[in-house]
Amino acid sequence: MPHDDKIDSGVSVGRSDLSEWRTRAQRFEAEIAKAVVGQERVIRLLTIALFARGHVLLEGDVGVGKTTLLRAAARCVGGAYERIEGTIDLMPGDLIYHTYLAEDGRPRVEEGPVLRAGENLAIFFFNEINRARPQVHSLLLRLMAERSVSAFNREFRFPHLVVFADRNRVEREETFELPAAARDRFLMEIAITTPTDAEARRALAFDPRFHDGDRLIGGLEPNILSYAELNDVGHAIQSEIKTSEALERYVLDLWQAVRNPAAGGIMIPGVDTQRLVAAGASPRGLSYLVRAARVAAWLDGRNMAVPEDVRAVFFETMAHRIFFEPVYEMRREIIARELIDALFETVAVP
Structure with a gap:
């Protein structure tokens, strides 16, 4: 079973392959920087986390580019990207399934954001995690620790999954602090702040390409890192x-x-x-x-x-x-x- 403390590898990656992968990592960072300006250290830390196969907690004020960063990373990594919003009324089951009434008036059950993409899920973004209840944190903890969940009388596995969560530092009402066990499952906590570079600030304010997030992300090169290979590359890095x-x-x-x-x-x-x-x-x-x-x-x-x-x-x-x-x-x-x-x-x- 995949586990975030172990990096499973089924394919051998040699030194020459690692050199080529380093070039791809540099391309990845350069591509992300097209969408997220003035955040070179944050991009490097994100890259380290992806190749170390660890989960990341992002911290920062509203509007500093956390979601843009993850959407850009998801496009350049490939695989499926899912997100959920942390709210006071969110329940653990909301991550797994949702129910609704169909046009015929009968109840229906559909897979939620965690299950929807199956094993192709590469990046799962939990926005404002501190607004979710402790019961939700518990389910997320299992997902992070074991990269699997149990639902519908079977076990679902997500071998390529990296979880990113965002904690809003401004608003404190109706929030629940993460327990120590959950925080310890994050490889990194990365703070994102407003860029201090004058040119980056000018671009964010006046360059129209940063005002349309969908177009900005859509213009990035997709699948640079080929998500299904990252476990093997990560294992090779730790060995070499x-x-x-x-x-x-x-x-x-x-x-x-x-x-x-x-x-x-x-x-x-x-x-x-x-x-x-x-x-x-x-x-x-x-x-x-x-x-x-x-x-x-x-x-x-x-x-x-x-x-x-x-x-x-x-x-x-x-x-x-x-x-x-x-x-x-x-x-x-x-x-x-x-x-x-x-x-x-x-x-x-x-």
Whole structure:
């Protein structure tokens, strides 16, 4: 059974194939950048997640391009793209099926967004996930963890599925915070903000091609990454990109320091680091960090991961797995960044 902690592979992908796939990944990033301007780092992180075969939680204000980014990615990946809106009245069954009265007055049952495309489902977008009830989160957790659901007395599998969810940071009414178990299933949490580049801002405001989303997405090259092959490519990347003993010690030192910052000599102004962390990153989180770092190294043309690869993905893969004591939780975003910056300054780099 496919599982987001394992990358299943049925076809061998060699080094020469990985070189060709790197070129395709670069084409993918360039194509996405035509639709989403001023977000180069976000696009790179999205690419890493796709090849690492991990799920992604997007955070950002309304209208910064989260949906456009995912629609563009879905077109360039190929396969089926489905989405659902998180609402207070959404029930778990709404992901699986919906009922209606047909013209003859009889009730009908049709497959919902998760089942509609079957095994061809490549990207599933859960918009405003924090508006959905915990019962819905539970079903989504199984879908993410096992890439399967049970319905109509049978099991449906989605071997190529990557889940993307969006959390609106502005409105807090009628919202439900994601439980720790659900957040830990996301490979990354990626923040998307309004571009700071003046030219990107000008283009978004005045260039007509950004005002028609359907036409913009329709003009992108489709199926660049060929979704049905990504599991095999992801497996090959993890097998081919090596880690040295020195890098492994560095990663373990970072992990220990983030779980017990005071013991690691981490100091943050105005924060008692002895009382800061209630729970540190899980072993699964550490494996996700290494998986993402290997993909980052591959995208940069190296056959061995280096500390810069770890640092490049550390915040997005680890920050949401660090749980602070309640007194610090309200300032999570700022303190998490300060903690990780102090971590990099304190833990020795090999």
